[in-house]
Structure formats: structure tokens, C-alpha cells
Amino acid sequence: MSTSFSVLLAFLALLACHSHEAAVLERSIFLKESIRLLGEILSTQVSCEKTNVTNVFAGNETDTDMELLCKASTVVFESLGCRKALKGIYLNLLHIVTKSTDLKAPCPVAAGNTTSLQEFLQGLHRALQRVAKENL
Structure with a gap:
């Protein structure tokens, strides 16, 4: 009986490790895809790129990366x-934030500093690159 319990415990431990690896790999794929898409978007110009949006990246040292990405999803x-x-x-x-934390995106964003949509997207691009680098 104790042998089967040991085997079951080992199996559950392996399953938990595999689930974590799969979640990290999945997040990595979504991060890389978002970085690629943003690169394409930033390389094209549109008339509304100067539109003002809330700058969730300005002077925000207290939020975690996931909180920033959650707020960015709202913008x-x-x-x-x-x-x-x-x-x-x-x-x-949405996928990155909801799979990584208990946050429910999109998160509320308080009105504050604004920036152009183009500058916001560049900030988001940098934030995603930083998160992807940290998750390697």
C-alpha cells in the first residue's frame, strides 16, 4: 500500500511540474507573439497614432509587471x-494576465498622465520585452 502511495505522490509531483512548464511555455509564446505584433503595428503609421491615451507606464514603480500589463490591456x-x-x-x-495572476483583465485605469498612442505602444513593447526576458 505504501508503494502505491509513493508512486501516486511521485506521479502527482511530475504532473504539477509539467503543468508549470506548460504554463510558462504558453505565456512565453503569447509574449513573443505580442512583441512581434507590436513590432508590425509600430512600423506602420496611421492618422490616430497621436491620439492621447492614459500612460500607465509613467512613474509607476509600485505596480508589478502583471498589474502594468493588466492596465495596459484596458488602454x-x-x-x-x-x-x-x-x-x-x-x-x-488578456490571456497573459489571467493565466499569470488572480487579476481579471482589463483592470481599471485612473485618469492621469497621457501620452500619444504611438508612445504608449512603444512603452508596451518595451514592457513586454522586459517580461519576456525575465521569463527565460
Whole structure:
């Protein structure tokens, strides 16, 4: 009886390790895809790129990376009318945030500093690259 319990315990431990690896790999895929999409979006110009949006990255040292990405998902959602190509970024951010934390994206964003949509997207690109690098 104790042998089967040991085997079951070992199996559950392996299963837990595999689930964690799969979650990290999945997050990595969504991060890389978001970085690629943002690169494509930033390389094209549209008339609304100067539209003001909330700058969730300005002077925000207290939020974790996931909290910042959650807030960024709200800003991206609010900008979908300007650039339809942002839908993929929005969906990826939702997935990254909800699978990584207990946060429920999109997160509320208080009005504050604003920046152009173009500058916001560049900040998001840098934030995603930082998170991807930390998750290697």
C-alpha cells in the first residue's frame, strides 16, 4: 500500500511540474507573439497614432509587471476603434494576465498622465520585452 502511495505522490509531483512548464511555455509564446505584433503595428503609421491615451507606464514603480500589463490591456481595449490590429495584442494581454495572476483583465485605469498612442505602444513593447526576458 505504501508503494502505491509513493508512486501516486511521485506521479502527482511530475504532473504539477509539467503543468508549470506548460504554463510558462504558453505565456512565453503569447509574449513573443505580442512583441512581434507590436513590432508590425509600430512600423506602420496611421492618422490616430497621436491620439492621447492614459500612460500607465509613467512613474509607476509600485505596480508589478502583471498589474502594468493588466492596465495596459484596458488602454489597448479603449484604442481598438483606432487600430483594429490591436485586437490581437488585447487578446494576448488578456490571456497573459489571467493565466499569470488572480487579476481579471482589463483592470481599471485612473485618469492621469497621457501620452500619444504611438508612445504608449512603444512603452508596451518595451514592457513586454522586459517580461519576456525575465521569463527565460
